[in-house]
Amino acid sequence: MEYRNMGKTGLQLSVLSFGSWVSFHKQIDDRSADELMGIAYDNGINFFDNAEVYALGESEKMMGRVLKMKNWDRTSYTVSSKAFWGWRGKENKPNQHGLSRKHLIEACHEALLRLQLDYLDLYFCHRPDKNTPIEETVWTMHNLIQQGKILYWGTSEWSGVEIMEAHRVAHQYGLIGPSVEQPQYNLLERNKMENEFLMVFKTVGMGTTIWSPLASGLLSGKYNAGIPEGSRFAIEGFDWLKDRWMKENFLEKINKLSLLAKNLEISVAQLSIAWCIKNPNVTTAILGATRKEQLQENLKALEAADKLTHEVMKQIDDIVQSKPVLPEY
Numbered sequence: 001m002e003y004r005n006m007g008k009t010g011l012q013l014s015v016l017s018f019g020s021w022v023s024f025h026k027q028i029d030d031r032s033a034d035e036l037m038g039i040a041y042d043n044g045i046n047f048f049d050n051a052e053v054y055a056l057g058e059s060e061k062m063m064g065r066v067l068k069m070k071n072w073d074r075t076s077y078t079v080s081s082k083a084f085w086g087w088r089g090k091e092n093k094p095n096q097h098g099l100s101r102k103h104l105i106e107a108c109h110e111a112l113l114r115l116q117l118d119y120l121d122l123y124f125c126h127r128p129d130k131n132t133p134i135e136e137t138v139w140t141m142h143n144l145i146q147q148g149k150i151l152y153w154g155t156s157e158w159s160g161v162e163i164m165e166a167h168r169v170a171h172q173y174g175l176i177g178p179s180v181e182q183p184q185y186n187l188l189e190r191n192k193m194e195n196e197f198l199m200v201f202k203t204v205g206m207g208t209t210i211w212s213p214l215a216s217g218l219l220s221g222k223y224n225a226g227i228p229e230g231s232r233f234a235i236e237g238f239d240w241l242k243d244r245w246m247k248e249n250f251l252e253k254i255n256k257l258s259l260l261a262k263n264l265e266i267s268v269a270q271l272s273i274a275w276c277i278k279n280p281n282v283t284t285a286i287l288g289a290t291r292k293e294q295l296q297e298n299l300k301a302l303e304a305a306d307k308l309t310h311e312v313m314k315q316i317d318d319i320v321q322s323k324p325v326l327p328e329y
């Protein structure tokens, strides 16, 4: 396993990590979660990603049960939670969501109870909150760090401007600013990582724990012949994901990527994940899996990365045609 410093911090994360969105509680039970987290940990993964909203709190409870059973040395791994949507779904009342001091602190306490942990290594603001002054959010995160309840804080799907506003406030009051962002990043979604955030990386520095490296499984090629039973796009309530990704031009590109991967003697999933971690601004790519075969295949993306030479990277760009166009000079 390779480990990378998270932005300008001293924290080292494995370049591949493991997350629980959709899968935990909705698709897999404690036994499978135990097996998958065991494989991840035994292969050097040291970061497990979670959020209050995943399966409305049940995902954190499941991860907490597994961590308790595993009894791994707490200093050997890191765990995150994210707050914004709350965990009560349609029952959410005012103050049970958002990035106010009240919700961030209560959500942190609730996540710790569900995960059965004393502190979170990473705590993310899952989305920007247009109704809370940024000063309130930055002060709250700083104070949670001072109290030892979280070690680092970050953002998810914030714009570059919003992240810089948080830094401006942190600088103004001498507070600890965000050190990590969790954006979507894959072969079909590149703008934030390869355009919008470039100046943030250069100036204040920022780690990234990127999500959906396979575009929810699409980049494994599994959807090229329709929607397999039991797969994520077949789950009730996830039609929006299907609508987002099941597009003729994406599937055509994946066919071409599959041929390229075959020539390199790797799978298109491995090619797609390896491509993500070739970007040095990626601290870690969070993997998702519902079966051990998927995780075992995806972990081999580490070795596959060696096959993505400059020439291969160019061939990939020519196929996907998704590279952001930056001004020339």
Ligand SMILES: NC(=O)c1ccc[n+]([C@@H]2O[C@H](COP(=O)([O-])OP(=O)(O)OC[C@H]3O[C@@H](n4cnc5c(N)ncnc54)[C@H](OP(=O)(O)O)[C@@H]3O)[C@@H](O)[C@H]2O)c1
Pocket: 018, 019, 020, 021, 022, 023, 027, 049, 050, 126, 156, 157, 182, 210, 211, 212, 213, 214, 215, 216, 217, 218, 220, 222, 230, 231, 232, 233, 269, 286, 287, 288, 289, 290, 291, 293, 294, 295, 297, 298
């Ligand atoms: N911050 C955010 O807003 C945000 C949003 C989304 C996700 N995340 C985080 O990022 C993590 C990863 O995202 P993701 O789950 O969307 O990642 P992904 O890698 O794009 O998709 C993972 C899913 O694809 C399928 N799959 C994976 N490997 C496969 C393989 N080799 N062959 C065939 N199918 C394969 C599995 O689903 P099926 O078996 O069901 O088809 C698996 O659960 C999440 O768990 C979560 O922690 C964060």
